[in-house]
Amino acid sequence: MKEVIAIIRMHKVGQTKNALVEAGFCRLTAIKVMGRGKMLKDLALVDKVNEEARDTLLESLLKGGRLIPKRMLTIYVRDEDVPKVVDTIISINKEGRIGDGKIFVLPVLDVIRVRTGERGEEAI
Amino acid sequence: MLMIKAIVRPEKTNQILAELNDAGFPAVTKIDVVGRGKQRGVIVGDVVYDEIPKELLLIVVRDEDKDDVISTIMKSAKTGEQGRYGDGKIIVCPVEEVYTVSTGKKEL
Numbered sequence: 057m058k059e060v061i062a063i064i065r066m067h068k069v070g071q072t073k074n075a076l077v078e079a080g081f082c083r084l085t086a087i088k089v090m091g092r093g094k095m096l097k098d099l100a101l102v103d104k105v106n107e108e109a110r111d112t113l114l115e116s117l118l119k120g121g122r123l124i125p126k127r128m129l130t131i132y133v134r135d136e137d138v139p140k141v142v143d144t145i146i147s148i149n150k151e152g153r154i155g156d157g158k159i160f161v162l163p164v165l166d167v168i169r170v171r172t173g174e175r176g177e178e179a180i
Numbered sequence: 181m182l183m184i185k186a187i188v189r190p191e192k193t194n195q196i197l198a199e200l201n202d203a204g205f206p207a208v209t210k211i212d213v214v215g216r217g218k219q220r221g222v223i224v225g226d227v228v229y230d231e232i233p234k235e236l237l238l239i240v241v242r243d244e245d246k247d248d249v250i251s252t253i254m255k256s257a258k259t260g261e262q263g264r265y266g267d268g269k270i271i272v273c274p275v276e277e278v279y280t281v282s283t284g285k286k287e288l
Binding site: 058062063064087089090091092093094123126128138142145146149150151152153154155156157158159160161162163 | 183197206207208209210211238240273274275276277278279280281282283284
């Protein structure tokens with residue numbers, strides 16, 4: 057079993073949920089999070105900004121920038137379903153720009169359904 | 181790759197994020213959480229505060245960067261020289277795969 061953690065843009069959550077349901081994965085947990093990524097590394101782009109804004113831009117870049125609101129989706133799936141879930145999330149969220157998000161796949165040792173006490177793959 | 185989960189004091193977060201950025205690890209996700217530790221929360225007279233606000237930082241790094249990140253967090257998350265109860269915990273989990281959505285590639 058695997059835990060798929062996807063950090064995506066806020067306004068893509070609805071579409072992602074619908075696409076996941078169509079792909080057969082109704083279950084998910086969503087949390088509002090703040091975060092930042094690797095940010096802009098190409099300093100040549102800064103030269104294109106006008107003089108006044110350049111200083112504040114450089115300052116904020118060096119400080120690491122502010123945290124941006126994102127949604128974190130956590131989905132527990134069977135090993136064989138990981139590629140399907142990952143592909144679904146990427147296909148909806150890929151805009152080709154910085155800030156589209158990241159997907160992490162973590163191993164899960166056991167899952168227990170509280171209502172019945174089932175364990176392992178049956179509980180997913 | 182490894183996911184480093186750090187539960188830290190909310191008032192220390194800004195300093196930790198700045199230090200991480202300087203150390204070359206800008207990417208981080210922050211979640212507000214509440215929790216208690218081994219001391220069962222803060223006990224003042226008859227009142228027990230066992231849902232103490234903390235912040236959870238998630239950082240995914242390559243295996244070889246683990247010690248760097250942990251020592252950076254430790255340095256700025258500690259209260260004073262000795263440290264105090266409630267300074268937090270750092271948990272390290274394995275991550276099997278990482279995808280970048282904007283490129284669709286399997287890389288950090």
